[in-house]
Amino acid sequence: MKTIPNRLHLKKTLNAISLFILMFFTTITFAQKDYSETISKAAYELEQKVIAWRHDIHQNPELGNREFRTAELVAKHLKSLGIETQTNVGITGVVGILKGDKPGPVIALRADMDALPVEEANNLPFASKVKAMYNEKETSVMHACGHDAHVAILMGVAEVLAGMKKDLKGTVKFIFQPAEEGAPKGEEGGAELMVKEGVLENPKVEAIFGLHVDSAIEVDKISYRPAGFLAGAADFKITVNGKPSHGADPWFSVDPIFVSAQIITSLQQIVSRNVNITENAAVVTIGAINGGNRNNIIPNKVEMLGTVRTLSNDDKTLVYNRVRQIAEKTAEAAGAEAIVELPYTGYTPVTFNNVALTNAILPSLQKSAGIDNVLLVPAITGAEDFSYFSNKVPGFYFMIGGMAKGKDPKLAGPHHTPEFIIDDTAFNTGVVAFCNLVFDYAETSKK
Numbered sequence: 466m467k468t469i470p471n472r473l474h475l476k477k478t479l480n481a482i483s484l485f486i487l488m489f490f491t492t493i494t495f496a497q498k499d500y501s502e503t504i505s506k507a508a509y510e511l512e513q514k515v516i517a518w519r520h521d522i523h524q525n526p527e528l529g530n531r532e533f534r535t536a537e538l539v540a541k542h543l544k545s546l547g548i549e550t551q552t553n554v555g556i557t558g559v560v561g562i563l564k565g566d567k568p569g570p571v572i573a574l575r576a577d578m579d580a581l582p583v584e585e586a587n588n589l590p591f592a593s594k595v596k597a598m599y600n601e602k603e604t605s606v607m608h609a610c611g612h613d614a615h616v617a618i619l620m621g622v623a624e625v626l627a628g629m630k631k632d633l634k635g636t637v638k639f640i641f642q643p644a645e646e647g648a649p650k651g652e653e654g655g656a657e658l659m660v661k662e663g664v665l666e667n668p669k670v671e672a673i674f675g676l677h678v679d680s681a682i683e684v685d686k687i688s689y690r691p692a693g694f695l696a697g698a699a700d701f702k703i704t705v706n707g708k709p710s711h712g713a714d715p716w717f718s719v720d721p722i723f724v725s726a727q728i729i730t731s732l733q734q735i736v737s738r739n740v741n742i743t744e745n746a747a748v749v750t751i752g753a754i755n756g757g758n759r760n761n762i763i764p765n766k767v768e769m770l771g772t773v774r775t776l777s778n779d780d781k782t783l784v785y786n787r788v789r790q791i792a793e794k795t796a797e798a799a800g801a802e803a804i805v806e807l808p809y810t811g812y813t814p815v816t817f818n819n820v821a822l823t824n825a826i827l828p829s830l831q832k833s834a835g836i837d838n839v840l841l842v843p844a845i846t847g848a849e850d851f852s853y854f855s856n857k858v859p860g861f862y863f864m865i866g867g868m869a870k871g872k873d874p875k876l877a878g879p880h881h882t883p884e885f886i887i888d889d890t891a892f893n894t895g896v897v898a899f900c901n902l903v904f905d906y907a908e909t910s911k912k
Contacts, residue, residue, distance in 0.1 A: 515896060529644030536557045563637045569633075570636075572635060580612065618899065665854065674899065680868055690841060695852070702806040
């Protein structure tokens with residue numbers, strides 16, 4: 466008879482303990498306040514301003530190390546928000562420092578500002594008509610890679626976070642970077658120069674985040690990859706020196722155009738026959754070839770410009786060696802000479818997403834776009850000098866969709882082309898994701 470009361474007493478005791486444990490962990494959970502609704506509301510209210518900024522920047526593009534107007538626009542905006550602002554960092558770069566009212570880590574967010582020597586083909590009311598000097602020649606200029614969107618997004622993020630300063634833990638550095646596409650020949654620039662000038666110091670950055678709009682991913686989606694995400698890249702120049710002659714007497718020449726054609730064809734065997742493409746992708750591309758000025762004159766030399774993309778140091782060494790070997794030996798066999806400059810103007814390392822950081826912040830991306838809209842994707846053979854930042858501190862780089870819903874990705878205007886285009890509805894995802902990353906990372910940081 467005494468057994469039943471004892472069991473009832475035990476059950477009540479266990480229920481009380483369970484309730485206490487539940488209340489304890491619930492208290493801990495709610496103590497870590499989720500600011501995502503506040504962020505989403507602020508980003509929505511700011512969306513039209515972000516779109517207007519992007520249109521303005523798109524209509525007034527500037528090449529690398531010449532982003533004077535863009536930098537002025539950014540600096541004026543940051544100062545209007547009460548954010549400490551540094552200018553002329555890495556030549557035309559702008560850095561904003563926002564100190565939250567609560568202690569916490571130093572987090573950096575980066576946007577690139579430069580445009581490309583491309584003539585826009587899109588019929589937009591804010592299409593670029595700008596021309597500038599590039600490689601001593603006048604060229605059209607266009608934001609053909611979405612850097613205008615990146616600037617506008619980070620300007621929006623700065624406004625949202627400045628408005629949430631009382632809730633912000635730690636410090637946010639807003640890095641507006643010039644010359645991501647490369648500095649002009651003979652100049653330093655880009656992320657490498659900003660790092661050299663100490664952009665990750667004073668205060669010292671604990672983690673850095675960057676994003677890129679993708680014209681072939683549908684809006685509202687985010688793509689990412691841990692570890693090696695974007696390829697290491699180097700440009701190269703091959704100069705083929707031959708012997709000139711009248712076009713009617715080719716036997717008196719050592720034709721550098723013919724030799725260059727053989728070199729270009731042979732370079733294609735590097736990826737198809739030398740690189741183990743089951744492990745990593747690689748690219749060898751000739752993007753420009755110049756030689757001669759008349760139909761009946763065989764010139765004395767031809768110059769070629771190209772790019773190499775690899776995802777590992779071993780592949781980098783392999784491809785570099787084969788480019789030199791093929792060019793030099795092919796020319797030698799024809800009685801010509803090939804001079805290979807690789808790298809020519811510089812090298813951009815592999816963009817590596819810190820694996821632990823990626824795993825830690827993945828829920829933040831999923832919260833920003835929805836679990837089904839966050840996509841794990843293969844490595845990309847495009848390159849990004851964000852790698853100079855993430856080689857110094859843990860970094861995470863991701864893509865946001867820029868293609869209008871329902872559009873075929875195969876018909877989307879590719880990056881670096883006159884047809885490149887992104888939808889205005891793309892930018893809100895970037896603003897929300899950046900802001901959530903800041904708050905969520907600060908909540909889990911040990912500082």
